[in-house]
Amino acid sequence: MAAIRQPQLYAELGLSESTVRRLKQAGLPFTPVGPLAKRYDLDECKALLRDMYQSGNRPEIPVDNRLEAMGERFLANARKVKRRVQPS
Numbered sequence: 001m002a003a004i005r006q007p008q009l010y011a012e013l014g015l016s017e018s019t020v021r022r023l024k025q026a027g028l029p030f031t032p033v034g035p036l037a038k039r040y041d042l043d044e045c046k047a048l049l050r051d052m053y054q055s056g057n058r059p060e061i062p063v064d065n066r067l068e069a070m071g072e073r074f075l076a077n078a079r080k081v082k083r084r085v086q087p088s
Helices: 006-013 017-025 042-054 065-080
Strands: 038-041
Touching: 006 017, 006 038, 006 042, 038 042
Parallel strands: none
Antiparallel strands: none
């Protein structure tokens, strides 16, 4: 099959942009065609996803620990805030 662009991949696989980004980090195959542009072989991508999910071997997707720490700090601060209700 011909190589397709990333927006076409979203539509064909029914995945969101962030999911495809995480799958790329986990090893989704692509062919670079320029400094930023990539092309995907749809059959290769489907085969890889089928193998990953049917075997129960879900991809290891890297987690950015900085975002997790920021979320925890936000929740801790939100719990400390005392709200005042102004009478109407």
